[in-house]
Amino acid sequence: MKSGDLVNSSALDFGDAHTPPWAMAYHYGTGLHIEVKGAPDLPREPTLPPQPWVGTKPLNLGSLHGSPPRIINAEKSEFNEDQAACGKLCIRRYEFGAEEDQEWLTLCTEEFLTGHYWALFDGHGGPAAAILAANTLHSCLRRQLEAVVEGIVTTQPPMHLSGHCVCLSDPQFVEEKGIKTKDLVIGALECAFQECDEVIGRELEASCQVGGCTALVAVFLQGKLYVANAGDSRALLVRRDEIRPLSSEFTPETERQRIQQLAFVYPELLAGEFTRLEFPRRLKGDDLGQKVLFRDHYMNGWSYKCVEKSDLKYPLIHGQGRQARLLGTLAVSRGLGDHQLRVLDTNIQLKPFLLSVPEVTVLDMDQLELQEDDVVVMATDGLWDVLSNEQVAWLVRSFLPGNRDDPHRFLELAQMLIRSTQGKEDGPTVQGQVSYDDVSVFVIPLHSQGQGGSGP
């Protein structure tokens, strides 16, 4: 397959001065075709007047100007549960009334702080939750950031958002807690995930739809890249001499102890239908009375127990690796939506075990001496199921240095990564493994001087 076949060219504008630098490709899990999506504007907000970049050390993007987040899923397919969004985050500031009376606070029309936003959502049980998340999460985040922006632009957040102390020692309390401005951005991301989850719950219920999705978000703001993850997508920093995961996966396996602990505290959540204990395989009648390997909520290690009848129930978490399932139903333990999801033919709800809480990591760009080929690769599990971090890094490092003059090189890299999941790339580290899942990839150049600023 030639590169040209892959490009839905009209849609592609990673060099567009109105979007942050990115390149994205995705593949529908039907095995039928590979597409590359660009950024036709979907639910676009009113364009705001241009505003210079605000931040300690911008990404050297050239002259980026104001533009609201844009949703890049132009042509939804019933087969594609992966959704994505990216764009500028335009954060406005509240204006205080003359009397500094909070009732007089109004949101200015001009943007005050500018960030960039990239997000991947991998849906299950249909694309509804992923589409809602792609259309909503950036707005939740913008609101959360606007609510605390006065604290973000100070050296240290004040105890009171107004900046006025009630106790003289308030700054000391904040300092002793070690609260930095980055903690407000982390808090805003965490609150935005909660808010978005509630919105999705309400919207799906109102429209009689179902489903959930994972969420992986990267935000560039004031010289730092924040990565928030709830689910099994992954963001990976690839540099010449460094491979650094910027997220961890949340699956029934990685969160086993939290999930078992909840079932231990609240046994009624299992309605007598499941066993909380983990065994290497599903037990059967022949195992009764035998001593078999097991582990409970308080164990990272394993021990043996004498099998009783109740151990023959279906396990709360069963299977290993990609096959591990929560209550026999879900392969992830964090994400958005799924408020109505129940175990087949029962009234047992998944949601109490599912969290919408993301883990947020922070990459301080000021601490990195960025090189031209440093990128962050964000992708849904379809990529990571068949390619290791090292394989992805190898592909990135093999491709970018030789293509520095190609303005589409980040896009081509994203396409190439997708092709590698289809067993269509030759390379010493890629063993022809094939992903049958949806695959979505963002390649975000961190140092885009000379590349990112100019369009094709």
Place this chain on the structure above:
Amino acid sequence: MKSGDLVNSSALDFGDAHTPPWAMAYHYGTGLHIEVKGAPDLPREPTLPPQPWVGTKPLNLGSLHGSPPRIINAEKSEFNEDQAACGKLCIRRYEFGAEEDQEWLTLCTEEFLTGHYWALFDGHGGPAAAILAANTLHSCLRRQLEAVVEGIVTTQPPMHLSGHCVCLSDPQFVEEKGIKTKDLVIGALECAFQECDEVIGRELEASCQVGGCTALVAVFLQGKLYVANAGDSRALLVRRDEIRPLSSEFTPETERQRIQQLAFVYPELLAGEFTRLEFPRRLKGDDLGQKVLFRDHYMNGWSYKCVEKSDLKYPLIHGQGRQARLLGTLAVSRGLGDHQLRVLDTNIQLKPFLLSVPEVTVLDMDQLELQEDDVVVMATDGLWDVLSNEQVAWLVRSFLPGNRDDPHRFLELAQMLIRSTQGKEDGPTVQGQVSYDDVSVFVIPLHSQGQGGSGP
């Protein structure tokens, strides 16, 4: 204070061929005196016949022979809530009857596998729980290990302890789960902590006593050092070119999200008396209606909220650093005991928030090229409150190389570390800070050829 003043000499036998190599010193938090404790035998089990060391790569201890764990708290003081134990773990094997009928299993009288055990317990609310733990935990651990020893001595633990497969693919299930023999030792430690906690709960209730304790345990078995920790003691590996913490601390601060999450799921645990939210300081009437910094269970970052009346309640976790308290009462969030502990003048129990679950780390000695001065320093929080890991490592590295001919050098190092918490040692990294808490220190030489085997 001269070194000679410190040594309770009759009790000291770190070179005793019947105990693992160790040196221990401790200090009662009254500020009155410093003592060094040795190993007078307290609740001694019947001595077992000598048995050669079993293991893949023993610590080069010379000719260690069978001796049960010995409790080294000979002279209990009502002022000393620190307790300790160390000794050999003699693990026996079950003997199968001729018919391999499990009812015929009997515990052999001869030891089958030998380990070494060191433990520190830092009591609160009196020394009762710490004394019980020092007298009990090693027996719980021995029982747990004896129950699974057949699995421990194989290359890979079998699905069924009997070694007989019910499914032909059982070995494959175990392999896919990645279960190794070390996981059985980790599981035995975890189960032993649970069992010991139950014993302490029963014993304290039966004797109308109260209290709890932290527990830090190191076990050397089959070429690996296992460190299990529940509380705020710490084990630190110090080598010539490496400082590696072998444990993490569990305090209301480090476990804030787990604790807040429990209060979120079970609000009745707070009986309307506490607020689940964290603020930089205790709020008061003047804060009402203001937007102040806060965080909830789903947040690692911070945000602002408008203060309501319910936010003025005492916080579930309050204070920072050493002053952080769970429900205004406890400075640790994991440990043994405290089954009856309630918030002063209320019926609010601490135990649901407290876990007896340890975190276990494993140090594979086969992977280390051990040097003569490589040690593990285990100590209660009294040491770490005033000395950083780097300061302790500096003291270790300053002291050991120049004293290689001294058979008491590990003991003297332990004493010196204690003295350093009393502002009595001069050194560029020790700033004369003073600990008013109990302090207990074990120094465990990892490579003791030429030192550990021979007594004074």
